[in-house]
Amino acid sequence: MATRQLLLRRAAAAAAAPRGRRGYGSTAEYLHRSIVPTMHYQRSLPRLPIPKLEDTIRRYLNAQKPLLNDDQFRKTEELAHRFEKGIGRQLHEQLVAQDNQNKHTSYITGPWFEMYLKAREPVVLNFNAFMSFHPDPKSEYNDQLIRATNMTVSAIRFMKTFRAGYLEPEVFHLNPKKSDTELFKKLIRFVPSSLSWFGAYMVNAYPLDMSQYFRLFNSTRLPKLNGDELYTDEKAKHLLVLRNGNFYVFDVIDRDGNMLKPSEIQAHLKYILSDNSPVPAFPLGYLSSENRDTWALLRKNLLDNGNEEALQKVDSAIFCLSLDDFPVKNLVHLSHTMLHGDGANRWYDKSFNLIITKDGTAGINFEHSWGDGVAVLRFLNEVFKDSIGEPAVSPLSQPASVDSSRAVQKLDFTLNDALKAGITKAKQNFDTTVETLTVDMIQFQKGGKDLLKQKKVSPDAVAQLAFQMAFLRQYNQTVATYESCSTAAFKHGRTEAIRPASIHTKKCSEAFVKEPSKHSTEELQKMIVECSKYHGCLTKEAAMGQGFDRHLFGLRYLALSKAEDLPATKRASSNRGGDLCQSKAKLLKRAGTPA
Structure with missing residues (x-):
């Protein structure tokens, strides 16, 4: 029993550790095809103990x-x-x-969700976290359009791989020579899900919980009075793109469930990057940085003012891609950019914002109520490895010859005086809050x-x-x-x-x-x-x-x-x-x- 406890401890401690994977891009649609179904171990996971x-x-x-x-x-x-x-x-x-x-x-699940969703403080700085990507090792791929295309394609591959049940289960292997093998995987897949965890345990392998992963995509935290709600619409096929505080959407999945060609995604993103529309006088993004009750009342006003269809597009989008029109100066600037940005070019309520700046610097700002860093880190690692290992487009690639003006929809919002005043106040509150944040750093080189x-x-x-x-x-x-x-x-x-x-x-x-x-x-x-x-x-x-x-x-x-x-x-x-x-x-x- 003591040995089992020790092994469980090691597995748990490794839950947030970066992990590698094999079999990139088995097809254009998927990262890989796992022998073991993604959620094979979920049913038999041990329960969280009450001390x-x-x-x-x-x-x-x-x-x-x-x-x-x-x-x-x-x-x-x-x-x-x-x-x-x-x-x-x-x-x-x-x-x-x-x-x-x-x-x-688990005994903590309900109270923990409620704790997050009932909190009335703004999610910016109080809850949302960020992770940043390393630059692409091939410097010429750190072009904003190229990297945005490659990371978007890899993110969609991750989503499709997960939903098809092909994503390799998250497992901590204490003895990979026995458990991380083709033979073991072929055997364990036939063990019933109600017993599969115990089969892995027999060879010192410890599967980890993956119940949060489905909220990565098509998900948004909706502001409600006294307590927010998590919303997910897996049927939606479009991507939300923010640039200069303007909202754009276009489908990245076709009616048959297939991903658009990377060259078409590249063409649509190029079209958005070439749009010279100025920052709106009243950028809607600031509302998602407000006190949750204040935002809930303003959202109701938005809905009542004829913006229901546009908000539905925002809420149901696969994820939010934020394209910033400036390069990152240094690591301190990177931290400010990914943690909060300027407030106009983010939708903080989305499950995550994939942020890519003018020089190709990339990061993720994620809303925290739906899940923790384990799922986001797995996603980040998979997207990074796939986007640099099997990039969908290169500096020599040409965007597809498609009519992006028809495919890309720019969302317009009807604002009354109360909404304009609300956005103005939200911006003031955002700026005041961000000014209280100081980030500084030194790099210690001696160890x-x-x-x-x-x-x-x-x-x-x-x-x-x-x-x-x-x-x-x-x-x-x-x-x-x-x-x-x-x-x-x-x-x-x-x-x-x-x-x-x-x-x-x-x-x-x-x-x-x-x-x-x-x-x-x-x-x-x-x-x-x-x-x-x-x-x-x-x-x-x-x-x-x-x-x-x-x-x-x-x-x-x-x-x-x-x-x-x-x-x-x-x-x-x-x-x-x-x-x-x-x-x-x-x-x-x-x-x-x-x-």
Whole structure:
């Protein structure tokens, strides 16, 4: 059993790791044709465990030790143990019972979706994340039109491969010589889906959850009052392209379900890039950066004002391709461009925006409620490898001789005074918010992950330790920090939190920052090793669903859903201790709300 747990941990920790694949472009329509159907393992994936309450309380208290003085910690410890023996025990038992009645999913799925979709803050900076692509190694392919065409074609290939069930399942192979072979794949495909995970487990292979992948395409987060909705229309065949704040759509899939020829896609994109239409006086893109309730009311106004068909085109598009009319100056500029851009040339509610700048720099900005980085990273890696390995067009390619003026539709929106005022206000809010963001960087050239691995310490642990040291140096204190860890080794797993601040990082940071001369090099190195080992334990626990954040979040969600039974949780108190139930609610809120 212990061995199985260790192997599961390794599989979970590898959930977000980049992976390679073979068999690019088996046809023009698909990236490859997997022997094993894409969702073959999904039905038999193990379920996300609910930690023991006593383990959650212990882990929570361990995370508080570096943050509190002795008196504060004693009060927190007393409060935590009262919670464990009292209302916390009741809530935990209810959560376990509820989980046993919903074995088709995980205990965190419903609350986690609701947490994202009920949040009223703008998605920009608060939720949407970005990933950037490396440049194409062949410099002549980093032309905006060429790269946009190649990446669009590769993205459509990915979509078609996934929907046909040909996309290779996401599997972590501990012994690839046994499990990542043609023979094993030919055998495992005949094992029933209800047992397939166990068949993979027998040869140390660990399939990962792929339930989020279908939301990659034709999906949009729709603003609604008090809680948004996720919308997906897999029948739509068109691409949404934004340029200079203008909206364009054209079909990339024909009526028979086949992808348009790359030369035709290239021709349509060339037509859009040659359009000299100025930025609209009231760019609609800003609305998707607004407070969600404000945006919901403005969207209703848009619908009532005759824009239903145009909005349907936006919402149902396969994805959004944003073509920016400027080159990227440096990595700081790249971060700003991909994380938020100018607000006019993005539709932040789409499942993702594929962004390509004038010099061919590319990245993805993705809406976070529908899924996590695992699916997006797989998509990014596959698109990059396919677009550079089997590019659909080259610098010598000629766009097809087609009438793009008929194929490409420019969307027009009818705006009344209230909508114009709403867009103006949204732009002001966007600009004010973006101005609060500072991004800066230095590139450290004297070492990296290879050096750290040689010293047998985790690069991730050292990076987290560096954050602790930097904050201590600047603010003279240790604070709680958050690192996300995928739980994709389990059915409908999302993420668990790693809390890198520990008594080990605090001790090590203070030694380096406050009194380095009092310690020998060997002593300092030993402290780093201790930090690395402890961080490794936290990571393994989190990957196995054995953190404390998600458990406490689930308990808090349950408590709030039964608020009528816990009237004290509604009361506000300026007293540091507060009443007992009040303080327990604060404990849940403090530890359970994701960073």
